[in-house]
Amino acid sequence: MMSYVIGVPTLLLLAVLQSTVFSEIGFLDGQPDLILVILIAWSLAGRADEAMVFALIGGIFLDLLSGTPFGATAIIYVAALYMISLVEGQFWKGHFLLPPAITLFTSLVIYAYSLGILFLIGHPVDLSYALPKVILPGTFLNLLLALPAYHLMSDLQERYFPSEVDI
Amino acid sequence: MRRPRNRVILAGILLMIAIGILLLSVSGYLQPAEDLLLRPMVKVQSWIAIRYNAIRDVLTSPSDISTLRQENAILEAEVARLQQEIISLQEQATEAEILSALLNYARSQPENRYMAANVIGQDVSPFLRSIWIGTGSEAGVVQGMPVVTERGLVGRVAEVFATISRVQLITDPEAAVNVEFQTSRADGSLSAQLSGELWVDLISQDADINVNELVLTSGLGGNFPADIPVGSVLSVRKRDVDIFQQAVIEPSVNFADLDIVLVITNFQPLPINQVQ
Numbered sequence: 495m496m497s498y499v500i501g502v503p504t505l506l507l508l509a510v511l512q513s514t515v516f517s518e519i520g521f522l523d524g525q526p527d528l529i530l531v532i533l534i535a536w537s538l539a540g541r542a543d544e545a546m547v548f549a550l551i552g553g554i555f556l557d558l559l560s561g562t563p564f565g566a567t568a569i570i571y572v573a574a575l576y577m578i579s580l581v582e583g584q585f586w587k588g589h590f591l592l593p594p595a596i597t598l599f600t601s602l603v604i605y606a607y608s609l610g611i612l613f614l615i616g617h618p619v620d621l622s623y624a625l626p627k628v629i630l631p632g633t634f635l636n637l638l639l640a641l642p643a644y645h646l647m648s649d650l651q652e653r654y655f656p657s658e659v660d661i
Numbered sequence: 662m663r664r665p666r667n668r669v670i671l672a673g674i675l676l677m678i679a680i681g682i683l684l685l686s687v688s689g690y691l692q693p694a695e696d697l698l699l700r701p702m703v704k705v706q707s708w709i710a711i712r713y714n715a716i717r718d719v720l721t722s723p724s725d726i727s728t729l730r731q732e733n734a735i736l737e738a739e740v741a742r743l744q745q746e747i748i749s750l751q752e753q754a755t756e757a758e759i760l761s762a763l764l765n766y767a768r769s770q771p772e773n774r775y776m777a778a779n780v781i782g783q784d785v786s787p788f789l790r791s792i793w794i795g796t797g798s799e800a801g802v803v804q805g806m807p808v809v810t811e812r813g814l815v816g817r818v819a820e821v822f823a824t825i826s827r828v829q830l831i832t833d834p835e836a837a838v839n840v841e842f843q844t845s846r847a848d849g850s851l852s853a854q855l856s857g858e859l860w861v862d863l864i865s866q867d868a869d870i871n872v873n874e875l876v877l878t879s880g881l882g883g884n885f886p887a888d889i890p891v892g893s894v895l896s897v898r899k900r901d902v903d904i905f906q907q908a909v910i911e912p913s914v915n916f917a918d919l920d921i922v923l924v925i926t927n928f929q930p931l932p933i934n935q936v937q
Contacts, residue, residue, distance in 0.1 A: 507705065520787070565685075618835060
């Protein structure tokens with residue numbers, strides 16, 4: 495319960511920072527997706543179920559601050575975090591390249607989904623512009639943040655929310 | 662560890678909630694809920710936006726600030742207090758400067774009624790070019806209202822909530838503005854490329870367009886009032902094989918540095934879907 499008390503305001507703050515600060519200090523036209531990076535890290539830190547709930551809440555916060563249809567981001571975030579939760583229990587879960595690899599793949603999937611949604615609502619979409627100027631720089635920034643976020647979330651998880659052990 | 666079956670059920674429930682939200686939103690039933698959620702968010706966002714803009718202004722200001730910083734370094738004991746003071750004063754000065762310019766602009770256009778609004782954020786989607794302003798339907802903002810600064814046209818209100826509104830910039834590829842050239846009086850249709858570059862298309866081949874010529878809104882189509890500056894001509898593309906000529910426009914507004922904008926409140930726009 496404590497994680498939700500802390501997590502929900504944190505997600506709200508991240509969504510606001512995404513809109514006010516990080517929309518201006520990106521790379522080319524790309525910007526890091528703070529909420530996605532934190533959610534992936536939280537899921538890989540062993541809190542996959544919570545991360546899925548946070549994905550819904552974080553997606554809703556982002557949808558509130560976007561012209562995309564309300565709920566659209568929440569759907570892909572929940573779906574993505576469910577797919578990431580499947581990593582749990584795999585023998586390669588501890589591989590140090592897993593967080594960046596998952597961040598890379600998830601970022602690309604979410605960008606593709608966003609473009610698909612814009613196409614569906616009739617907004618002009620140009621992949622030849624979006625790929626080099628938005629998608630690749632944004633994915634690169636997410637990749638840069640992936641490992642620090644994973645270590646931060648793992649430390650937080652171990653220190654404040656240690657996993658229950660079945661005896 | 663939770664069993665996978667339980668996780669599938671949880672994911673299914675969350676997905677159904679998200680899809681339900683999407684469907685309700687598309688049907689228009691979620692506007693009150695969005696208003697409710699946005700209220701606390703707007704307060705946090707305004708608070709952060711004002712401080713972020715102040716810090717950004719300090720960091721990007723010319724040398725006088727660096728002199729102040731050197732003094733601050735010497736007066737170590739007062740660093741924190743001075744820095745705070747500088748940020749606050751800088752913000753007040755910038756705000757006063759902007760408001761003064763906006764007031765002069767408003768006085769020069771007595772036929773329009775304006776409402777000043779703070780820019781509190783940008784669209785979180787990198788594919789959409791729009792900004793959030795900290796005023797909404799409670800203050801009388803209506804969808805479709807034009808938004809300007811003292812320099813020229815910014816865009817139009819695309820979405821309105823109780824305390825916040827989304828303004829679609831003219832640099833968004835979905836936006837279209839009917840314009841005319843000030844000297845040649847030729848008409849055209851301004852639209853943005855996906856890169857944000859502005860083009861005026863549908864200009865008659867007979868028109869003699871000059872570089873640096875001012876481009877104004879024409880008022881045709883009913884989505885913007887006439888004679889608002891949009892930008893100036895950077896280059897003209899005229900080929901005999903084409904039916905129309907095109908012009909690349911340098912916008913008069915610096916969209917990267919918008920702090921305060923004016924909403925024209927007495928202009929009755931046509932509904933957006935009717936325009937499109």
